[in-house]
Amino acid sequence: MNRPYIFCHMLTSLDGKIMGNYMDLPACEPAGDLFYDIAFGEDPFYRHQGWLSGRVTTDDNFTHYRAPALTPGAPTVPEGDFVAQQAPMYYVSVDPKGKLGWESATLTYETTTAHVIEVLTEEASNDYKAFLRKLGISYILAGKDRLDYALALEKLKTRFGIQVLMLGGGGVLNWSFLQAGMCDEVSLVVAPAADGNPNTQSLFLAKEGLSTDAPLSFTLLGAETSEGSTLWLRYRVNYGPATQAP
Ligand SMILES: NC(=O)c1ccc[n+]([C@@H]2O[C@H](COP(=O)([O-])OP(=O)(O)OC[C@H]3O[C@@H](n4cnc5c(N)ncnc54)[C@H](OP(=O)(O)O)[C@@H]3O)[C@@H](O)[C@H]2O)c1
Structure with missing residues (x-):
């Protein structure tokens, strides 16, 4: 399959949570710094060209649940994908129906600047595509009413040159890609903190x-301890016969 190498890189609590007020504890700070440095620091481990996020993660962090400023009845856009520009780093947003209220084609995450690519299905409206074009946001079409994973990933590689892609959460996006066979490695930075929040x-x-509770197994690739009782764990995802119980 012609797709990028995909690693899922996440910061978690001791009990595997990716959100919560445990993140406000000073004890979580070294883990937060390590999480950033591994992927986005001056000498990063993976050297990816883009990171993929689910629609909720993007709304929580960048678009803040704004409605997109659509022009109703916008002139019909040309068919197919829209490649606005090439960039050294891309933020790839999985937004099948076209809901996100972007205001710019560029975002900044700490010290990292990225060009936005929207991954849409054919359910996204002409008005939404016209809105993205007006802002200079690239988009690719992948699937009729469900995401076509292989097509999306092939387009990210061939149209934008993404050779290594970070699967960057949240939990729904991560599991759907893992179950679809579209994740090679999981990288977890585990903070020595928890908050017990059940929600x-x-x-x-x-x-x-999008996905089911069919299980997968993993093989440990590395385990390192770091400053402040932080752990960095790397696993290969076992697909095929390796996922069966022995
Ligand atoms: N600790 C960390 O390292 C970390 C990293 C990233 C995110 N987070 C946190 O995670 C939270 C959000 O996680 P979440 O699991 O609720 O949501 P999510 O994965 O960010 O977004 C889920 C939504 O994305 C779209 N989507 C995801 N996978 C899809 C697929 N395979 N096909 C089609 N659409 C797909 C759907 O959008 P529609 O609903 O529009 O159909 C789906 O409802 C945020 O609060 C964020 O801050 C933490």
């Missing part, structure tokens, strides 16, 4: 219509 998202979350 926050965990690292992997099945969602009806």
Whole structure:
């Protein structure tokens, strides 16, 4: 399959939560710094060209649940994908129906600047595509009413030159890609903290219509201790016969 190498890189609590007020503890700071440095620091481990995020993660962090400023009845856009520009780093947003209220084609995450690519299905409207074009946001079409994973990933590689892609959460996005066979490695930075909240998202979350609770197994690639009781764990995802119980 012609797709980028994909690693899922996440910061978690001791109990596998990717959100929550445990993140406000000073004890979580070294883990937060290590999480950033591994992927985005001056000498990063993976050297990816883009990171993929689910629609909820993007709304929580960048678009803040704004409605997109659509022009109703916008002139019909040309068919197919829209490559606005090439960039050294891309933020790849999985937004099948076209809901996100972007205001710019560029975002900044700490010290990292990235060009936004929207991954849409054919359910996204002409008005939404016209809105993205007006802002200079690239988009690719992958699937009719469900995400076509292989097509999306092939386009990210061939149209934008993404050779290594970070699967960057949240839990719903992560699990859907893992179950679809579209994740090679999981990289977890585990903070020595927890808050016991029963309602926050965990690292992997099945969602009806996107994924199920069919299990997967993993093989440890590395385990390192770091400053402040932080752990960095790397696993290969076992697909095929390796996922069966011995
Ligand atoms: N600790 C960390 O390292 C870390 C990293 C990233 C995110 N987070 C946190 O995780 C939280 C969000 O996680 P979440 O699991 O609730 O949501 P999510 O994975 O960010 O977003 C889920 C939504 O994305 C779209 N989507 C995801 N996978 C899809 C697929 N395979 N096909 C089609 N659409 C797909 C769907 O959008 P529609 O609903 O529009 O159909 C789905 O409802 C945020 O609060 C964020 O801050 C933490």
